[in-house]
Amino acid sequence: MTDPRIALLNRLAALDVEDAAGRDGQKTVTLDQQAVGRLSRMDALQNQAMAQAQGRRRQAERQRIRAALQRLDEGDYGHCTDCGEEIASARLTSDPATPRCLDCTRGG
Template identity: 65%
Template sequence: MNESETARFRALIEARLGELDDEDDRGAAGQETVALDQQAIGRLSRMDALQNQAMAKAGHARRQAERTRLHAALARIDEGEFGYCEDCGEEIATGRLELDPAAGKCIHCAAG
């Protein structure tokens, strides 16, 4: 993989990290503690609020996992290992990296 391709993937990864930060900012309100005051809201509304809170927390956890994978991809770029399979060392197809720049394995090794 040449330097211009690597720079393009670095830009893709950094852009996605920025998107994740924006999504976290928008989802922060949904993760706040749900008030249990029965006078303020009814039981079903409170259950709905708790479910929405759980979904917001799960979304945050998924974004954190993706963020970890993206930072690992940036580290591979810095080390000169980006674009090569972590298991077999073969080059990962460019199309696969365009779909998921955090992919660390070629399609054969990822399939098991």
Template identity: 65%
Template sequence: MDEAGQQKFRERLAARLTDLAEGEALGRDGKKVVTLDQQAVGRLSRMDALQSQAMAQAASRLRSAEERRVRAALARLDEGEFGYCTDCGEEIAPARLDQDPSVALCISCARG
């Protein structure tokens, strides 16, 4: 992959890290502990708040996992290994990288 292609992917990955950080900042309120004061909130409202909290926590876990994948892709760029499958070493299809620059496996290895 040429230098211009690497730079394009580096910029896309950096932008994705920024988006993930912004999403995490917005989701912090949703992960707060739900107050179980029955005087302040009814039973159904508490259940709704608990469900919202669980969804916010799950979204946070997904963002963290994606952040790790993006950081690993940036490390592969720095090491000159970007675009090659981490399992078999074959080149990852350019269309696959265009779809998601953080992928680490070629389609054959991803299918198992």
């Protein structure tokens, strides 16, 4: 298993790159009817809404990563935040920021 701290920090850096790429899509849509037609404006508004939703998703992922880094610092990393049991290493490899074991995630 790779070092989870490195994996988490690399993902944070990748989110910063994704944010930079998505900034143009989140800009205010100009509603100048002379510049673009109605359908083009609707497309632009839809694209803006999708870019904003992706930005919110990235922000939520950042929060999960920061929480995982805090668990690493506190020595609680790799243990379920609900039941305290050890999280399977394959699950942590797949998602190093996961806070819960599979049983707790499933609600069991």
